[in-house]
Amino acid sequence: xxxxxxxxxxxxxxxxxxxxxxxxxxxxGKIEKLQWQVPEAPRFFEAMVRGRSYEDIQIIxxxxxxxxxxxxxxxxxxxxxxxxxxxxxxxxxxxxxxxxYSEQLQSHVLHVGYLVAPDLFGVPSVVPxxxxxxxxxxxxxxxxxxxxxxxxxLAGRITHPVTLRPGGxxxxxxxxxxRELQDRLKKCLPDLKAVADVVLxxxxxxxxxxxxxxxxxxxxxxxxxxxxxxxxxxxxxxAGTVAINDWKTVANEYVSDQSTSKWAKWHxxxxxxxxxxxxxxNADLLSPTAKAVAKMFGLQKGCCNPYFNSVAQIVEAVHVVxxxxxxxxxxLTKGLKQETISVSPKAGKASGAVEAPRGILFHExxxxxxxxxxxxxxxxxxxxxxxxxxxxxxxxxxxILDEPEDTIRLKLEMLVRAYDPxxxxxxxxxxxxxxx
Amino acid sequence: MVKPKxxxxxxxxxxGCQLQIVNLEEEILSLLGVxxxxxxxxxxxxxxxxxxxxxxxxxxxxxEDEERLKVIRGKAKVLIALGACAxxxxxxxxxxxxxDFEEVKKCVYGKAAGKPHLRTAVTKAVGEVVQVDxxxxxxxxxxxxxxxxxxxxxxxxxxxxxEYPVCVECKANGNPCLWQYDQVCLGPIIRAGCGARCPSSGxxxxxxxxxxxNPNVEAARDVINRFGLNLxxxxxxxxxxxSKQEPTIYE
Numbered sequence: 001x002x003x004x005x006x007x008x009x010x011x012x013x014x015x016x017x018x019x020x021x022x023x024x025x026x027x028x029g030k031i032e033k034l035q036w037q038v039p040e041a042p043r044f045f046e047a048m049v050r051g052r053s054y055e056d057i058q059i060i061x062x063x064x065x066x067x068x069x070x071x072x073x074x075x076x077x078x079x080x081x082x083x084x085x086x087x088x089x090x091x092x093x094x095x096x097x098x099x100x101y102s103e104q105l106q107s108h109v110l111h112v113g114y115l116v117a118p119d120l121f122g123v124p125s126v127v128p129x130x131x132x133x134x135x136x137x138x139x140x141x142x143x144x145x146x147x148x149x150x151x152x153x154l155a156g157r158i159t160h161p162v163t164l165r166p167g168g169x170x171x172x173x174x175x176x177x178x179r180e181l182q183d184r185l186k187k188c189l190p191d192l193k194a195v196a197d198v199v200l201x202x203x204x205x206x207x208x209x210x211x212x213x214x215x216x217x218x219x220x221x222x223x224x225x226x227x228x229x230x231x232x233x234x235x236x237x238x239a240g241t242v243a244i245n246d247w248k249t250v251a252n253e254y255v256s257d258q259s260t261s262k263w264a265k266w267h268x269x270x271x272x273x274x275x276x277x278x279x280x281x282n283a284d285l286l287s288p289t290a291k292a293v294a295k296m297f298g299l300q301k302g303c304c305n306p307y308f309n310s311v312a313q314i315v316e317a318v319h320v321v322x323x324x325x326x327x328x329x330x331x332l333t334k335g336l337k338q339e340t341i342s343v344s345p346k347a348g349k350a351s352g353a354v355e356a357p358r359g360i361l362f363h364e365x366x367x368x369x370x371x372x373x374x375x376x377x378x379x380x381x382x383x384x385x386x387x388x389x390x391x392x393x394x395x396x397x398x399x400i401l402d403e404p405e406d407t408i409r410l411k412l413e414m415l416v417r418a419y420d421p422x423x424x425x426x427x428x429x430x431x432x433x434x435x436x
Numbered sequence: 437m438v439k440p441k442x443x444x445x446x447x448x449x450x451x452g453c454q455l456q457i458v459n460l461e462e463e464i465l466s467l468l469g470v471x472x473x474x475x476x477x478x479x480x481x482x483x484x485x486x487x488x489x490x491x492x493x494x495x496x497x498x499x500e501d502e503e504r505l506k507v508i509r510g511k512a513k514v515l516i517a518l519g520a521c522a523x524x525x526x527x528x529x530x531x532x533x534x535x536d537f538e539e540v541k542k543c544v545y546g547k548a549a550g551k552p553h554l555r556t557a558v559t560k561a562v563g564e565v566v567q568v569d570x571x572x573x574x575x576x577x578x579x580x581x582x583x584x585x586x587x588x589x590x591x592x593x594x595x596x597x598x599e600y601p602v603c604v605e606c607k608a609n610g611n612p613c614l615w616q617y618d619q620v621c622l623g624p625i626i627r628a629g630c631g632a633r634c635p636s637s638g639x640x641x642x643x644x645x646x647x648x649x650n651p652n653v654e655a656a657r658d659v660i661n662r663f664g665l666n667l668x669x670x671x672x673x674x675x676x677x678x679s680k681q682e683p684t685i686y687e
Binding site for chain 2: 015048050051053063064066126130141144148156157
């Protein structure tokens with residue numbers, strides 16, 4: 001039994017998107033306060049979209065998050081189309097999926113390469129890494145550039161896509177552009193493998209910690225495919241799937257007295273979303289190369305070490321590149337066709353969901369017969385992860401309380417970072433100030 | 437020569453403009469050769485109270501943020517507003533269209549709306565709270581324009597950003613006019629410098645770079661009339677990035 005007295009207050013955890021704090025006060029081995037807090041300025045997107053046209057929703061809500069703007073735009077566009085009865089061609093659906101994959105690669109490379117790697121190498125940021133490991137840093141920069149140029153080609157811009165409209169896309173890429181992209185994707189696979197090797201060489205620095213929990217992610221019901229864009233809601237705690245429109249029966253958002261933010265729970269006190277959740281639900285559908293990378297790290301279905309979320313991201317990065325190479329083949333075999341969008345909305349209410357890089361994302365809207373938005377409800381991956389982060393640190397801290405204060409602090413920060421939180425995203429935040 | 441110290445701070449925003457700095461990829465390394473980045477929470481663990489140039493991302497939506505911004509202004513020799521949220525208030529100003537903020541809070545947070553940390557005030561651009569020396573417009577900022585502005589400052593030159601509308605760049609790109617395709621495009625009144633990125637992808641300009649200083653109101657009216665639209669059609673589009681700052685065009 002520890003008799004340590006530790007006071008840790010990480011005010012604004014760095015190298016995450018948005019603002020979050022960790023507070024730990026322990027006296028003589030007794031933990032008095034241990035909290036993951038979120039003091040982000042609320043922005044009220046759900047209120048702001050009211051009165052806006054169905055055509056403009058995606059433009060507004062894309063701005064919820066700079067890192068997963070494509071996911072927000074896609075979830076919104078799908079929800080708008082579901083609510084207003086607008087159809088999309090098979091070609092547009094495939095190009096959107098290809099666009100979505102680009103964001104997975106961009107976000108995962110950014111997270112693993114720029115935000116997590118410094119911890120594994122024991123440095124405060126990617127800047128000193130340039131000196132320590134110039135080769136891998138250059139490879140990571142190259143992959144990040146590729147992912148961004150890929151987004152740029154299909155979304156018209158790296159951040160905040162401008163080609164998405166209810167009913168389709170405003171721009172269809174040229175055949176030569178897709179061939180060139182496919183070529184670059186093939187060439188980048190060895191680079192991804194090299195990054196995986198480097199991370200593997202320092203993977204021993206990932207803390208050994210496990211806490212069984214529920215994992216929630218999309219699962220495709222119609223095609224045997226690792227789900228990012230299509231499918232319904234699945235859980236490691238139950239069989240079958242839940243329809244997207246019923247996401248509120250999954251998220252069950254609530255305010256906890258002890259908590260600093262809205263929490264979500266389904267079958268247990270908390271659940272986790274993100275790369276590890278997707279892996280735990282869909283791992284058998286990964287590409288052979290992605291499976292080999294998972295094996296390299298000893299990552300197996302059922303893994304409940306949250307720090308391994310970053311490893312699952314590397315596995316997914318390989319998978320989306322592999323899958324995109326095939327998807328481009330499918331598009332080119334069918335032949336690309338120009339499309340004109342001609343839609344008229346009807347009144348309705350419905351939801352749309354996609355897997356943002358950091359987990360499942362739900363958007364719900366209601367429109368009147370003119371297509372003006374009457375109400376909106378958004379449920380963000382980080383909101384769904386908050387309770388799970390809190391439960392993790394509650395199990396972790398007693399296990400490591402005898403370690404040096406700096407180590408405790410680092411392990412706590414690394415844990416929060418592992419979830420790849422996107423705090424500006426989590427529109428449903430509550431924060432409590434502590435007197436210390 | 438002593439390297440100038442740069443610090444990057446964020447307020448209410450999506451952090452997409454910081455991401456455009458990350459997206460400079462290899463170019464960041466050359467920027468780091470001529471300046472020291474001393475604080476950047478999203479990318480680094482280091483923090484510092486001493487800096488020459490402060491880059492501010494995001495809008496100001498709470499009293500305590502106004503105070504924090506004033507402290508930063510007091511320390512910085514040069515303050516740059518980064519992106520639409522900081523420069524004009526951006527989409528965050530959509531909130532200002534609602535008179536009753538209590539109702540706005542209830543809409544999002546329900547019964548918890550009364551909690552003190554959910555306080556919110558009228559959304560302000562950075563320039564409505566402190567003096568801004570330079571502005572990098574756009575949502576998000578354009579990486580090339582950002583490097584141009586920072587480079588100019590480091591070389592002691594005054595950066596110039598376009599004083600003409602997006603239509604100029606759109607025409608130069610050889611795009612068909614989107615008004616002919618029933619899209620209410622704000623190109624005639626919005627500041628160029630983005631290379632007409634959206635209309636070049638077939639998507640109407642929705643005004644993320646803010647209005648030019650002297651928009652050609654008559655020409656805009658002509659376009660609206662020619663395509664059989666009324667001013668309300670235009671207003672609903674102008675409100676996205678121009679809430680409470682749009683009177684020049686239709687009053």
